[in-house]
Amino acid sequence: GAVVSQHPSWVICKSGTSVKIECRSLDFQATTMFWYRQFPKQSLMLMATSNEGSKATYEQGVEKDKFLINHASLTLSTLTVTSAHPEDSSFYICSARVRTGFGGELFFGEGSRLTVL
Amino acid sequence: AQSVTQPDIHITVSEGASLELRCNYSYGATPYLFWYVQSPGQGLQLLLKYFSGDTLVQGIKGFEAEFKRSQSSFNLRKPSVLWSDAAEYFCAVDLYDKIIFGKGTRLHILP
Numbered sequence: 162g163a164v165v166s167q168h169p170s171w172v173i174c175k176s177g178t179s180v181k182i183e184c185r186s187l188d189f190q191a192t193t194m195f196w197y198r199q200f201p202k203q204s205l206m207l208m209a210t211s212n213e214g215s216k217a218t219y220e221q222g223v224e225k226d227k228f229l230i231n232h233a234s235l236t237l238s239t240l241t242v243t244s245a246h247p248e249d250s251s252f253y254i255c256s257a258r259v260r261t262g263f264g265g266e267l268f269f270g271e272g273s274r275l276t277v278l
Numbered sequence: 279a280q281s282v283t284q285p286d287i288h289i290t291v292s293e294g295a296s297l298e299l300r301c302n303y304s305y306g307a308t309p310y311l312f313w314y315v316q317s318p319g320q321g322l323q324l325l326l327k328y329f330s331g332d333t334l335v336q337g338i339k340g341f342e343a344e345f346k347r348s349q350s351s352f353n354l355r356k357p358s359v360l361w362s363d364a365a366e367y368f369c370a371v372d373l374y375d376k377i378i379f380g381k382g383t384r385l386h387i388l389p
Binding site: 165167193195202203204205207210252254256265266267268269270271272274 | 312314319320321322323324327368370372375376377378379380381382384
């Protein structure tokens with residue numbers, strides 16, 4: 162299957178700093194990428210949908226200014242957690258669809274664990 | 279509203295026993311459904327998917343799932359589980375522009 166790479170796998174930062182997480186589709190072009198947040202032992206909460214060349218679509222309740230998403234190319238989307246606080250500590254997972262629309266399979270990155278001190 | 283429900287938060291079975299994980303969906307049209315598996319600290323891997331046609335679909339690692347429209351269900355099954363099957367399992371429904379997930383079922387395997 163298609164490969165999605167996420168980096169870094171884990172990151173520790175101080176409160177108030179910003180952290181960038183990259184998501185790359187290695188062997189296909191992803192028109193659409195998705196960012197999920199997963200709390201311990203819970204399901205994946207969709208944060209936003211990222212479309213190449215346009216602004217991300219955020220889910221209700223997700224702060225746009227806190228979680229900046231950029232999809233600069235068909236193979237790269239980035240999530241920047243700005244002015245991070247301990248409550249932002251979580252497991253962030255990106256995914257990409259080979260094609261949009263029904264049936265387009267999602268391929269997931271390995272996830273990035275963020276710990277804010 | 280569209281939703282996916284996994285009624286069981288935890289399931290424990292003995293190694294070698296059969297397994298069924300439940301999934302119910304709420305969707306107005308014919309759904310596109312997925313089952314994903316997540317090992318601890320990892321991303322998700324697709325086990326199988328249903329789009330149309332045969333209501334019994336085969337997946338990887340010996341898993342299968344049956345789509346039952348009358349029950350709005352898409353239950354995952356395996357005839358004989360392995361120790362390595364211990365993981366979190368997520369059912370998901372395709373809403374065209376995004377995919378939403380159930381809350382997951384954590385599978386524990388007894389030796």
